[in-house]
Amino acid sequence: MPVTMLMYHMITHPKNANEVRLCRTPDAFRKDMEQIRQAGYQVLSFATVLDGVAGRVKLPDKAVAITFDDGIACAYENALPILQEFGYPASVFVVSSRVGGYNDFGEGFGLPRRRMLTSNEVRELAESGIDIGSHTANHLWLGKTDKAVVFQELLESKMVLEDMLGREVPHFAYPFGSWSTQARDTVIETGYKGACSTLSGRNRKDTDPYLLRRSEIKGSDAPWQFGLKLNFATNDMPPLSDVRHIVRQLIKKW
Numbered sequence: 001m002p003v004t005m006l007m008y009h010m011i012t013h014p015k016n017a018n019e020v021r022l023c024r025t026p027d028a029f030r031k032d033m034e035q036i037r038q039a040g041y042q043v044l045s046f047a048t049v050l051d052g053v054a055g056r057v058k059l060p061d062k063a064v065a066i067t068f069d070d071g072i073a074c075a076y077e078n079a080l081p082i083l084q085e086f087g088y089p090a091s092v093f094v095v096s097s098r099v100g101g102y103n104d105f106g107e108g109f110g111l112p113r114r115r116m117l118t119s120n121e122v123r124e125l126a127e128s129g130i131d132i133g134s135h136t137a138n139h140l141w142l143g144k145t146d147k148a149v150v151f152q153e154l155l156e157s158k159m160v161l162e163d164m165l166g167r168e169v170p171h172f173a174y175p176f177g178s179w180s181t182q183a184r185d186t187v188i189e190t191g192y193k194g195a196c197s198t199l200s201g202r203n204r205k206d207t208d209p210y211l212l213r214r215s216e217i218k219g220s221d222a223p224w225q226f227g228l229k230l231n232f233a234t235n236d237m238p239p240l241s242d243v244r245h246i247v248r249q250l251i252k253k254w
């Protein structure tokens, strides 16, 4: 402890300017994984992070977890081989109603059409040791949605994915990082064991397991920016007074 959780969306080349933030190229992603190894971090599964925040196990001082939101096909095509190269665990949060379809929930944001994971690919990821979690059925803003619909989104996605995999799906990630006290309570009611938000910061003993913190890795992040996020788990840059000191330390490490 503390554990930094990284959030990725796609591991591929962007098709247009709107996608730049969401697409980390395979080369940049491999460099991220190398930096994790070189900095001496241990990569933990989501389940191990939950054990750590609950105080069931003591986690290493330098720990990180890797997550992917949405369930775009590049999680299977591009991310999995690189994760396997390094032997790292990861979680993929899948929008259950779009499995085998397209990312049409992103159209309003000027995002190009992308193929989503098929059910076979979801199963193959799970068989390769990747943790499959839910990202709702339809990628809704849960913080702005009526409780009955939130309940339905959480339960339906859990059941569909559990049927697909033949095993429990205990983990969840809020689409758009959108949550409310009511949405969080409904995540618990529908039987999940943990959920991640997009709140900044590292996860420690007693961090709320239903609002785990994550740092977004953007397509445009340079290696030094990735290094800052890995070490400080921030989505915003730290105060300018700290930056010079931090960068000097990182450069020394490289």
Ligand SMILES: [Zn+2]
Residues within 6 Å of the ligand: 069, 070, 135, 139, 175, 176
């Ligand atoms: Zn999403």
